Amino acid sequence: MAAYLWLTCGMPTLLLVEDEAVLARNLGKLLAREGYAVQHAATLAEAQQLASTGPIDVALVDLRLPDGSGFDLLAQLVAADAGRPVIIMTAHGSVADAVHAIKAGAADYVQKPFELDEIRVKLDLALRGARQGRELSYYRERHSASGSILGQSPAAERLRGLVERLGRSTAGPGAPAPTVLLLGETGSGKGHVARALHAAGGRRDGPFIEINCTALPETLVEAELFGYEKGAFTDAKTARAGLIETADGGTLFLDEIGHISAALQSKFLKVIEEKTVRRVGATATRTVDVQIVAATNRDLDAAVRLNEFRDDLYQRLRVAVIHIPPLRERSGDALRLAHAFLADGFRRYGVAPRTLSAEADAAIERYAWPGNVRELANAMERVVLFGDRDPIPAEDLGLSAPPAAVARVGQALGGEIIIDFPAGGLSLEAVEKALIERALQAAAGNQSAAARLLGISRDTLRYRLEKFGLE
Numbered sequence: 001m002a003a004y005l006w007l008t009c010g011m012p013t014l015l016l017v018e019d020e021a022v023l024a025r026n027l028g029k030l031l032a033r034e035g036y037a038v039q040h041a042a043t044l045a046e047a048q049q050l051a052s053t054g055p056i057d058v059a060l061v062d063l064r065l066p067d068g069s070g071f072d073l074l075a076q077l078v079a080a081d082a083g084r085p086v087i088i089m090t091a092h093g094s095v096a097d098a099v100h101a102i103k104a105g106a107a108d109y110v111q112k113p114f115e116l117d118e119i120r121v122k123l124d125l126a127l128r129g130a131r132q133g134r135e136l137s138y139y140r141e142r143h144s145a146s147g148s149i150l151g152q153s154p155a156a157e158r159l160r161g162l163v164e165r166l167g168r169s170t171a172g173p174g175a176p177a178p179t180v181l182l183l184g185e186t187g188s189g190k191g192h193v194a195r196a197l198h199a200a201g202g203r204r205d206g207p208f209i210e211i212n213c214t215a216l217p218e219t220l221v222e223a224e225l226f227g228y229e230k231g232a233f234t235d236a237k238t239a240r241a242g243l244i245e246t247a248d249g250g251t252l253f254l255d256e257i258g259h260i261s262a263a264l265q266s267k268f269l270k271v272i273e274e275k276t277v278r279r280v281g282a283t284a285t286r287t288v289d290v291q292i293v294a295a296t297n298r299d300l301d302a303a304v305r306l307n308e309f310r311d312d313l314y315q316r317l318r319v320a321v322i323h324i325p326p327l328r329e330r331s332g333d334a335l336r337l338a339h340a341f342l343a344d345g346f347r348r349y350g351v352a353p354r355t356l357s358a359e360a361d362a363a364i365e366r367y368a369w370p371g372n373v374r375e376l377a378n379a380m381e382r383v384v385l386f387g388d389r390d391p392i393p394a395e396d397l398g399l400s401a402p403p404a405a406v407a408r409v410g411q412a413l414g415g416e417i418i419i420d421f422p423a424g425g426l427s428l429e430a431v432e433k434a435l436i437e438r439a440l441q442a443a444a445g446n447q448s449a450a451a452r453l454l455g456i457s458r459d460t461l462r463y464r465l466e467k468f469g470l471e
Contacts, residue, residue: 078105083127167200177291184324187374206250232281257296345384
C-alpha cells in the first residue's frame with residue numbers, strides 16, 4: 001500500500017506517484033499544507049491499486065517507476081474518468097514525452113527539477129479547469145431551458161414564466177444581457193434559478209461561474225476574483241485569470257451578495273457598470289462579456305438605509321428582480337418535489353425504491369419547511385440512506401413536532417400577538433394576508449410605510465400584494 005498518507009478532511013484527494021522517497025515526503029507535506037488529501041504510491045502497482053479502490057480528484061505521476069511506466073497509469077486514470085486532471089513529471093523528459101502525455105490525456109507536464117510553487121500552480125489550474133468543465137457539462141445535460149424548475153403550483157408556473165421571458169431577452173455573447181437580482185429565503189432555490197436562467201438564455205454554451213460571496217477570505221478576494229500577473233506578489237510565479245474573467249461569454253452568479261464588504265461592493269460596481277477587470281499587478285484593464293446574476297436573502301432596502309450596502313450598486317443589480325417564493329407558498333409542490341428527490345436518491349445511491357405512506361404524504365404537506373427546498377431535499381436523502389421500511393412511515397422523515405397550542409409570535413404593529421391555534425390549525429397564507437391588510441391600514445395605504453411596519457422590503461411587499469390580489 002501507500003508509503004505515506006497525509007489527510008485533510010473535505011479537501012481534494014491527490015494521488016502522488018513518486019519513487020524517490022525524499023522528494024515524495026517533501027512534496028506530500030507541502031501539498032497537505034495547501035489543503036490536499038495526499039495519497040502516495042512508490043510503484044506502479046501501488047498506484048494502480050489506490051486508483052481502483054478510492055476516489056482521486058487529481059494525480060501527479062512520475063513517468064519512470066521501478067515496475068513500469070507512468071503512461072500505463074495515465075491510461076488507466078483517463079479511461080476511468082476523462083475529466084480527472086493528471087500531471088506527468090519526469091527527470092528524463094523530452095518534447096516527445098510531453099506531446100505523448102498531452103495526447104494521452106494528461107492535463108499538464110513538468111520536468112524535474114522543478115520549483116514546488118510551480119507544482120502548486122499547475123495543480124490549482126488543473127483542478128479549476130476540471131471543476132469548470134464538469135459543471136458546464138452537467139448543466140448542459142441537466143438544465144433544459146427553464147424546465148428544470150420543478151413544480152405545478154401557480155407560484156412555480158409564474159417563476160418558470162419569468163425565467164423563460166428573461167431567457168428570450170438574453171442573446172448570445174457580445175449582446176447586452178440584463179442584470180438579474182434573485183430574492184428569496186435561505187434554501188428556496190436561488191442557485192437553481194440562476195442556473196435555469198443561464199440555460200434559458202443565449203449564453204447557455206458559455207461558462208457558468210458561481211461565486212459564494214460569504215466564503216471569500218478578505219486576503220484572497222482580489223486575486224481570486226480579478227486574477228493576477230506574474231510577479232504581482234511573492235507566490236505569483238505565473239499569470240492567472242480570475243473567476244470573473246473565467247466567466248467571459250457566459251454567466252457570473254454572485255450568491256449572497258448582500259453580505260459583501262464595502263470594498264468589494266465598489267469593485268463589483270465597476271465590473272457591472274464597465275464590464276472590465278484589472279488583474280493584480282496589471283496596468284491595463286481587460287473587457288469581460290458576462291451576464292450578472294446576483295442573489296441574496298437579505299433585505300437590501302434596509303441595508304441601504306443603514307448604509308451597509310451601496311445604493312448605486314443596489315440600483316445596478318435590480319434591473320430585473322425575481323422573488324423566489326418559499327416552499328410553504330407553493331401549494332402541492334412539496335409533495336411533488338419529495339417524490340422527485342426520492343426517485344433521484346434511490347437511483348444515485350443504488351438503493352431499492354420505496355414509496356411514501358399516506359401518513360408521510362400528509363406530514364410533508366402539513367410541514368412549513370422553514371429551510372425550504374434545501375431542507376426537503378436533505379430530508380429525502382436521509383430517508384434514502386437510513387430508512388428501511390416500505391412504505392416509508394411519517395416518523396422516518398424526521399420532521400419537527402407541530403407547534404404548541406399557543407404561540408407568541410413577537411412584537412408587531414405595536415403589541416404582542418398571541419395566537420390560539422384551533423384544532424384544525426390555521427392557514428398561514430390567511431394570517432399573512434391579514435397582517436398585510438392591517439399594516440396597509442395602519443400606514444394609510446402608503447406601501448413604503450407598510451413595508452417598514454412589516455420589516456420587509458417594498459419589493460417584497462409588492463410581490464405579496466400581487467400574490468394576494470390586494471393591489
